[in-house]
Amino acid sequence: MASQFEARHSGQQPRRADTENQAREDLAMEIKAKTPITDTVTQLTLVRADGRDLPDWTPGSHIDVVLGPDMVRQYSLCGEPSDRRSWQVSVLYQPDGRGGSTRLHHELREGESITVRGPRNNFHLVDAPRYLFIAGGIGITPFLPMITSVDRAGAEWSLIYGGRSRRNMAFADDLKQAHHDRVTLVPADIHGRIDLARILADVTPETAVYVCGPESLLCAVEAMAAEFDNIGEIHLERFTPKTPTDAPVLDEFEVEFVRSGITVSVGSDQSILDVARAAGIPAPFSCSEGTCGTCETNIVSGLADHRDSVLSPAEQEENSTLMICISRAACPKITLDL
Known part of the structure; x- marks a missing residue:
């Protein structure tokens, strides 16, 4: 899945940047293989060119796929986490997108080389007695290893999976056949949209609710959840960044890079990443939005004006x-x- 990420994490310790994964x-x-899943979704199986084992990962993880000098896309790992020999990602073809899915679907072939970074996890699977997964379209992909994990652990769970039509809902038949009544399929051409109000009204406080899909679905869940x-x-x-509703707090400010011993000014038309790279400071990045x-960095002192779509409001408030x-x-x- 080409995706952008927002997650709310459990745990009482302040969040710290995952520098080990970044490095x-x-x-x-x-x-190794390109497998059609539906008319619009293709699954890629990737192996290391040197034949060595792959890094370990946990459900919810994604990888950066380098498709060109200025083309890096993020896709959820949707295979078996215990498989150290291969990774699977499933990609939705978006003819009106930014070109990443076109390259993966129609230009790259089996046997070709590709560069990958990661994995990283901004969508952690927390411990809970029960889970509710709500997926829209290609948003099903991160839930595949999550469902496998919670099912093996014996936890209660259910999946609500919506899509435009049944024939284009990737993995729908496999999920329904394997898990029966725990999976509710909601193809829009037959049943209309997911009845979020009814579903969320029945959620218990100890249920961990996971949502992945188009922005309209995420915004609807956020709005309704606030009422319950x-x-x-x-x-x-998230697939795409949230649009900030307010202007930046400051047009200009100073940033001190404490490990590098450098202090520079950041102008209104610059980002912190821009000035770090201009100063020769190695800073990992990928999406730039x-x-x-990828570019998550620890705050030593000062107050951040958060503009991202990764941290939850509570995590932003931590200012870590x-x-x-x-x-x-x-x-x-x-x-x-x-």
Whole structure:
């Protein structure tokens, strides 16, 4: 899945940037297989070119796929986490998109080489007695390993899976055959849209609710969840960045990169990532729009003006990390661990 990420994490400790995952080197991979799943979804099986084992990963993880000098796309890993020999990603063909799905569907062939970074996880599967998964379209992909994990653990769970039509809902038949009544399929051409109000009204406070799909679905769940007192945590994974509704707090500010010993000014037309790279400071990045989490950086001091689509409101309030590609400072000077 080409995706951008927002997740709300459990746990009481302040969030810290996952520098170990960020530092992982590029992996030279080979496309072992391309398998049509539906008319518009193709699954790619990737293996390491050197034949070595792949890094481990957990349900909810994604990888960066380098498709060109200025074309990096994020896709959810949807295979078996215990498989260290191959990774699977499923890609929706979007003819009016930014070109990544066209390249993967129609240009790259089995046996060709490709560069991959990661994996990283901004959509962690938390411990809970029961789970509700709500998927829209290609948003089903991160839920495949999650469902496998919670089902093996014996937890209660259910999946509501919507799509435009049954024939284009990837993995729908396999999920229904394997899990029967735990899976509810809602093809829009037959049943209309998912009845979120009815579904969310029945959620218990101890249920972990996970949602992935188009922005309209995520916004609808967020709006409805705010009206119910019975809902605890909502975990979201976004495809596209949220549009900021307010102007930046400051047009200009200073940033100190404490490990590099460099202090520079950030102008209104610059990002923190821009000035870091101009100063020769190595800073990992990928999407440059605050959605993939690659550039997440620890805050040493100062207050962030968060503009990203990764951190939950509670995590932003913690002021422990920020995405330097898009977030700014809400104070004259901010100090970062770079």
